[in-house]
Amino acid sequence: MLKINKQDALDYHSRTPAGKIEVVPTKPVSTQLDLALAYSPGVAEPCKEIAADKNAVYKYTAKGNLVGVISNGTAVLGLGNIGPEASKPVMEGKGVLFKKFAGIDCFDIEIDATDPDEFIRIVKSLEPTFGGINLEDIKAPECFRIETALREQMNIPLMHDDQHGTAIITSAALLNALEVVGKQIEQIQLVVSGAGAAAISCLRLYLALGVRRENVVVFDKDGLITPARTDLADMQLFFATERPISTMAEALEGADMFLGLSAGNVLAPELLLKMAADPIVFALANPDPEIGYEIAMATRPDLIMATGRTDHPNQVNNVLGFPYIFRGALDVRATEINEEMKLAAVRALSDLAKEAVPEMVNRAYGDNTLSFGRTYLIPKPLDPRLITTVSPAVAKAAMDSGVARVHITDWAGYEDDIRARLGVNQKLMNRMTSAARSNPKRVVFAEGDTYKTLKAAQILREEGIAFPILLGNRNKIERIAAETSLDLEGCEIIDIIREEAKREEYAELFYQKRQRRGITIYEGRRLLRERNYFGAMMLEAGHADAFITGLSKDYGKSIVPALQVIGVAEGAKRVASMYIIQHKKGPFFFADTTVNIDPSAEEMVDIIGLTARAVKFFDAEPRVAVISYSNFGSNPGELPDKARRATEMAKQRYPDLLIDGEMQANTALNPELLQEQYPFSPLAAKGGANTLIFPNVISGNIAYKVLQEIGGAEAIGPVLMGMRKPVHILQLGASVREIVNMAAIAVVDAQQPGNKGL
Ligand SMILES: NC(=O)C1=CN([C@@H]2O[C@H](COP(=O)(O)OP(=O)(O)OC[C@H]3O[C@@H](n4cnc5c(N)ncnc54)[C@H](OP(=O)(O)O)[C@@H]3O)[C@@H](O)[C@H]2O)C=CC1
Numbered sequence: 001m002l003k004i005n006k007q008d009a010l011d012y013h014s015r016t017p018a019g020k021i022e023v024v025p026t027k028p029v030s031t032q033l034d035l036a037l038a039y040s041p042g043v044a045e046p047c048k049e050i051a052a053d054k055n056a057v058y059k060y061t062a063k064g065n066l067v068g069v070i071s072n073g074t075a076v077l078g079l080g081n082i083g084p085e086a087s088k089p090v091m092e093g094k095g096v097l098f099k100k101f102a103g104i105d106c107f108d109i110e111i112d113a114t115d116p117d118e119f120i121r122i123v124k125s126l127e128p129t130f131g132g133i134n135l136e137d138i139k140a141p142e143c144f145r146i147e148t149a150l151r152e153q154m155n156i157p158l159m160h161d162d163q164h165g166t167a168i169i170t171s172a173a174l175l176n177a178l179e180v181v182g183k184q185i186e187q188i189q190l191v192v193s194g195a196g197a198a199a200i201s202c203l204r205l206y207l208a209l210g211v212r213r214e215n216v217v218v219f220d221k222d223g224l225i226t227p228a229r230t231d232l233a234d235m236q237l238f239f240a241t242e243r244p245i246s247t248m249a250e251a252l253e254g255a256d257m258f259l260g261l262s263a264g265n266v267l268a269p270e271l272l273l274k275m276a277a278d279p280i281v282f283a284l285a286n287p288d289p290e291i292g293y294e295i296a297m298a299t300r301p302d303l304i305m306a307t308g309r310t311d312h313p314n315q316v317n318n319v320l321g322f323p324y325i326f327r328g329a330l331d332v333r334a335t336e337i338n339e340e341m342k343l344a345a346v347r348a349l350s351d352l353a354k355e356a357v358p359e360m361v362n363r364a365y366g367d368n369t370l371s372f373g374r375t376y377l378i379p380k381p382l383d384p385r386l387i388t389t390v391s392p393a394v395a396k397a398a399m400d401s402g403v404a405r406v407h408i409t410d411w412a413g414y415e416d417d418i419r420a421r422l423g424v425n426q427k428l429m430n431r432m433t434s435a436a437r438s439n440p441k442r443v444v445f446a447e448g449d450t451y452k453t454l455k456a457a458q459i460l461r462e463e464g465i466a467f468p469i470l471l472g473n474r475n476k477i478e479r480i481a482a483e484t485s486l487d488l489e490g491c492e493i494i495d496i497i498r499e500e501a502k503r504e505e506y507a508e509l510f511y512q513k514r515q516r517r518g519i520t521i522y523e524g525r526r527l528l529r530e531r532n533y534f535g536a537m538m539l540e541a542g543h544a545d546a547f548i549t550g551l552s553k554d555y556g557k558s559i560v561p562a563l564q565v566i567g568v569a570e571g572a573k574r575v576a577s578m579y580i581i582q583h584k585k586g587p588f589f590f591a592d593t594t595v596n597i598d599p600s601a602e603e604m605v606d607i608i609g610l611t612a613r614a615v616k617f618f619d620a621e622p623r624v625a626v627i628s629y630s631n632f633g634s635n636p637g638e639l640p641d642k643a644r645r646a647t648e649m650a651k652q653r654y655p656d657l658l659i660d661g662e663m664q665a666n667t668a669l670n671p672e673l674l675q676e677q678y679p680f681s682p683l684a685a686k687g688g689a690n691t692l693i694f695p696n697v698i699s700g701n702i703a704y705k706v707l708q709e710i711g712g713a714e715a716i717g718p719v720l721m722g723m724r725k726p727v728h729i730l731q732l733g734a735s736v737r738e739i740v741n742m743a744a745i746a747v748v749d750a751q752q753p754g755n756k757g758l
């Protein structure tokens with residue numbers, strides 16, 4: 001269990017600069033010209049445009065991506081009415097989550113006003129500043145009137161998150177829990193502890209999903225809510241019951257669900273015994289739930305339980321909703337957040353929980369067994385698919401329900417845009433994956449009996465990218481799949497030890513190929529018991545379209561069988577490898593990163609040719625820089641000389657290729673520097689290089705690894721170039737995502753005329 005103490009939390013917040021957020025300019029403000037543009041006199045121009053047309057404020061200011069997180073501090077978490085200043089750490093925290101998960105900027109605003117009319121007037125007056133308003137931690141019943149009035153009076157998306165965020169997320173979890181236990185929502189008997197902002201809003205959404213009002217019983221601190229109560233608002237009295245009961249024990253007799261949005265430890269364990277079979281308990285009070293997880297599960301092992309905490313399964317946390325709901329609403333400039341948008345978010349969340357969990361989520365939670373069921377009803381907060389699932393669903397619902405002022409037509413482009421906002425440039429891999437899906441091919445994996453390969457195989461099958469063939473011990477594969485809840489339907493398993501006839505066929509073929517290179521038929525039979533030879537022979541014999549290996553053996557050992565069986569492509573003198581660096585500035589291509597340790601100038605020319613061809617395969621135009629530690633002869637030495645000679649020879653061998661060198665990496669990647677210092681270089685007018693050829697494997701390998709670890713880039717590869725058929729050697733210990741990416745690339749490679757594009 002994650003443990004933090006009071007001092008850790010205080011130190012975290014007080015570390016300089018105090019608090020959790022700052023404002024960062026998005027335009028340059030270094031020169032006198034910058035200042036004149038950013039402020040007076042330049043700033044007057046956008047002011048005049050906006051004065052003439054108010055909508056231009058979205059074009060010339062940050063309004064469209066700015067959300068106000070606004071509270072009066074009257075119901076802060078479960079801490080109660082602690083005032084506006086004391087609520088500020090929560091509101092700053094919310095701003096951080098908006099930014100981190102959805103790229104939305106926030107101002108947190110804590111208002112010293114408990115009178116609802118005053119609060120409404122102040123928030124309404126802020127409409128010119130914000131693209132959206134997230135109301136937070138405002139107590140019931142005032143919060144209902146405040147939100148209703150502001151929704152009526154304002155023309156930007158506005159949501160009280162404690163009400164609707166909670167309602168959306170618990171609804172998704174409820175629908176999935178009911179699916180798991182096979183109950184109908186129209187029939188469930190529901191008992192609720194709490195009649196505040198969160199509970200009442202959850203109930204209203206549950207009614208929209210099919211729960212019957214007469215099946216609901218609600219308690220607050222003063223007991224059962226009946227029509228006779230005079231201390232409650234209409235929204236609360238709407239759920240009053242006429243049943244002849246008065247205690248929680250009576251209410252829970254035969255109940256299917258308990259929903260707690262009240263206070264810690266208010267539900268006695270023995271009351272769980274009164275509930276119907278497979279009871280659902282959402283005990284969501286923060287930080288302590290209405291009943292502890294361990295005691296509840298020990299009392300009713302058939303229980304399905306959710307809490308608000310990270311240390312138990314099924315964490316119901318608003319962060320699954322608000323960043324993505326506002327992202328979708330802002331992007332279509334919705335005038336409100338309506339019921340259709342909320343229901344779209346519910347469906348998106350509940351559907352996402354049924355899809356295979358990405359490996360990075362498994363890793364983040366240290367759990368390989370996450371799959372839809374009793375302990376995984378809703379996605380995890382660190383799931384990167386949330387933004388591309390929930391936000392488009394909300395945006396579409398806003399358009400369909402007529403509250404969008406901007407319409408999205410290119411949904412694939414929209415997904416790319418929202419990923420790019422978060423600094424993840426996925427365009428290239430998205431294109432590869434779509435191309436692979438259009439004509440999936442058979443990919444054989446040498447390490448079919450490892451968890452990572454199996455997980456990758458499941459994803460490849462589910463996404464329709466490839467038909468995986470898994471080499472390995474069948475019992476072991478089936479055991480790993482069962483232990484980690486993997487579904488391998490559609491994947492072929494080949495246990496090569498049991499495939500004597502196939503081994504003999506391949507040994508004979510291998511012998512024919514290599515008999516004049518020292519291989520006897522006996523040696524062939526021995527080698528064909530190794531999966532790297534067997535997999536390569538499957539590819540050679542046309543029983544597979546691509547071969548992937550390297551996960552558990554070092555690169556050198558893995559590549560040799562492929563070279564012996566498949567060999568280099570016609571016209572290619574050698575093979576080389578390339579990494580694709582996915583960065584927010586666009587894709588970059590680095591070679592050679594793994595194969596040719598210290599190539600000669602002539603060998604570098606071969607590498608340049610292979611790389612330029614591969615860059616075109618990825619739909620980019622190669623702009624090649626040959627890298628060294630000197631710029632155009634500035635520092636003589638063996639390496640710069642080699643790089644310069646390679647450049648000259650490459651210019652002659654590939655006259656149409658845009659190439660220059662030798663140069664330092666920063667020169668190659670900085671077009672201003674090129675234009676200022678080296679205007680004679682053809683790369684200067686073309687925005688610099690996108691393809692870097694390194695003078696040896698050491699420099700190429702170091703460069704991509706540093707970028708991967710601290711440069712905020714994703715490295716895809718190593719892409720093996722120059723083989724006669726699609727073979728790729730993974731880096732030892734590659735991640736599931738890397739395996740999936742390489743398989744998608746191999747499939748597209750296998751689709752090319754002559755079965756080879758790289
Ligand atoms: N996990 C999640 O995602 C979320 C969790 N929450 C949690 O839910 C709780 C309620 O939040 P919110 O609705 O915003 O707050 P409110 O102050 O609006 O409502 C609290 C409600 O709980 C009732 N209550 C308090 N103590 C008890 C008790 N001992 N027995 C029965 N009812 C009680 C209150 O009754 P009365 O009016 O009579 O005092 C009131 O109806 C908090 O603990 C909060 O942290 C909230 C939002 C999201």
Ligand SMILES: CC(=O)C(=O)O
Pocket residue numbers: 076077078137161162286317318
């Ligand atoms: C999660 C949340 O918003 C709350 O507990 O108030």
Ligand SMILES: [Mg+2]
Pocket residue numbers: 076077136137161162
């Ligand atoms: Mg809250």
